[in-house]
Amino acid sequence: MQNEKQTVARNSMIASGLLALGKFIAGIFTGSIGLISEGIHSFTDFIATSITWLAVRVSDKPADDDHHFGHGKVENLAALFEVLLLLCAASWIFYQAVNSLLGESHQIVAAPIVIAVLLVSIVVDFFRVKALNRVAKATDSAALEADALHFFSDMLSSGVVLLGMVFVLFGFDRADALAALVVACFILSAALKLGKRSFDSLIDTAPSGTREDVVGLLQDFPAILSTENIRLRSGGAKLFIEVSVGVCRTLPLERINTLKQSITTKLEQHFGNSEVRVIAIPQTRSDEDMATRIRILAANHGATVQNLALQQLADRMAVGMDLVVPANATVEQAHDIACELEDVLRQALGDNTEIETHLEPQAANWLSSQDVATGELSQIQQALTVSAENCGLVQDIHDIRARETSQGVIVNFHCRVLPALSICAAHQAVDAIERQLRMQFPAVSRVVGHVEPL
Known part of the structure; x- marks a missing residue:
């Protein structure tokens, strides 16, 4: 698509050069002010399209270390240069047309040749505008879209000059100068539109809508x-x-x-x-609860809190929580961690907030382990089964695993309860079984019981 942009810009440049040359020759030969004006206009088109072609080639370069947003604004700079050319051309044409209107009538020679040149110019501009618009729309190119608008105004202005030539054939000598004035107005209008769009882009004006x-x-x-x-x-x-x-x-x-x-x-x-x-x-969500807020405040401070208990008193709030601290920390270090977090929470929740922190050691993420002896595993299994029977809520103790680690024996088991039983009641029942197991086996440091519905 970038190659197509450059190709259509190059073809437009070549067409502008040929049209400018043809209009100049025909205008000088016939003495038509309108046609000479169109030749000057087409010459500015040639310069403008040459700059557009160069600008398109540069703007297609990717971003680099010195141009982090690419080279796209080169197109807008080229468009501004086109505006200056158009304004200069419009001023000169306007000046010459006014002098012709106020002075003696300028004789026109060989008007049929002039009409033929203008017809060729209109046809060329029509196909050029069509090609430029197609590629500009496909690539969203500001420079090519500006060129299309530019040459559309050329096509209209050539039509006006052609109309002036027709009137000249019927003896209205001033019509040529009047047509030149109309051409100047078309050029001025196109220049102002193009200039505004290019300037808006250079000063980073947000595109409308x-x-x-x-x-x-x-x-x-x-x-x-x-x-x-x-x-x-x-x-x-x-x-x-x-x-x-x-x-x-x-x-x-x-x-x-x-x-x-x-x-x-x-x-x-x-x-x-x-x-x-x-x-x-x-x-912060408008519906964020206090427990979530406390956990976020702790996480932002690099701490993990568990088992939050919130109490709303008449004049203050009370917070109870488990604070996870490194298992290798001393009591003094763990206390300092807790005090820092409590200060953070009081700053956010109020100085009169009651905060009670239970320090919970955090086990290492990875522990070297091995299965306990078969006899010891059987004893643990029997103890769990008896505890479940005594509890009355927990049934079918299964998938029991017991492994020795540097931090003691870790026991995992699965059990089943009635599906309609509340999770709080199930949790309390499993906790009771876990406590009894640790009492019977002092070497057990942790028990993890997984609850499933019957």
Whole structure:
């Protein structure tokens, strides 16, 4: 597609040069001010399309170490140069046409030749505008779209001059100068439109209506709590989009990254040649409960809390929790960790908040282990079965595993309870069995019981 951009720009440049040469020769030969004006206009077209061709070649270069956003604005600089040429051409044509209108009538010679040249110019401009518009739409190229608009105005102005020539054939000598004035107006109008668009791009003016489109697309993502900021800028044919969205602060990083990628993909598919950057800002949900808030505050401080117990008193809140600390920490070190976390929580929840912390040692993630002897495993199995029978709620003790580690024997077992039993009652029953087992086997340091429905 980049090659097609350069090809259509090159062909347009060649056509402008040939048209300018033909109009100059015919205008000088016939003495037509309108046709000479069109020749000057076509010469400025040739210069402008040459610059456009060079600009398209440069703008297609990828981003590098010195141009992080690519080279797209070269197209806009080229368009501004085109504007200057158009303004100069319009001024000169206007000046010559006014002098012709106020002075003596300028005689026109061989008007049929002039008409033939103008007809050729209109036909060439028609196919050139069609090709430029097609490629500009496919590549979203500002420079080629500007060229298409430019040559569409050429086609209209040539038509006006042609109309002036027809009037000259019928004896209206001033019609040629009047046609030149109309040409100047067309050139001025095209220059102002092109200049505004190019200047807006250079000063990073957001494309009209694009922000509303982005907001509408973001509404398809329920995980977005709010849209904090949207920044848009154009660089040649590429649209740069930066959106900052609020997301729940409890979302895992993996889900946030997936959300950002989904937003990026949707925006890039909708806007075609675009580069999207998504910034996720963690926010507090309006329905966030106190337990979640405490856990987040602890996690942000690098701590893990478990078994939260919250009490709302008349004038204050009481918090009880298990704080996991490294198993190799001393009592003094663990106490300092707890005090730091309690200070953080009081700053967020209020100085009068009661906080009671139970220190829970964190076992190593990986322990060297081996299965206990068969006889000891049988004893553990029998003890668990008896405890379950005495409990009355727990049945079918199975999948029992007991392994020796550097931190003692770790026992795992599965059991079944009635499906309708509350999880609190099931947890209490299993805890009772675990406590009895540790009493009977002092070497057991941890018991993990997994509950299943009957």
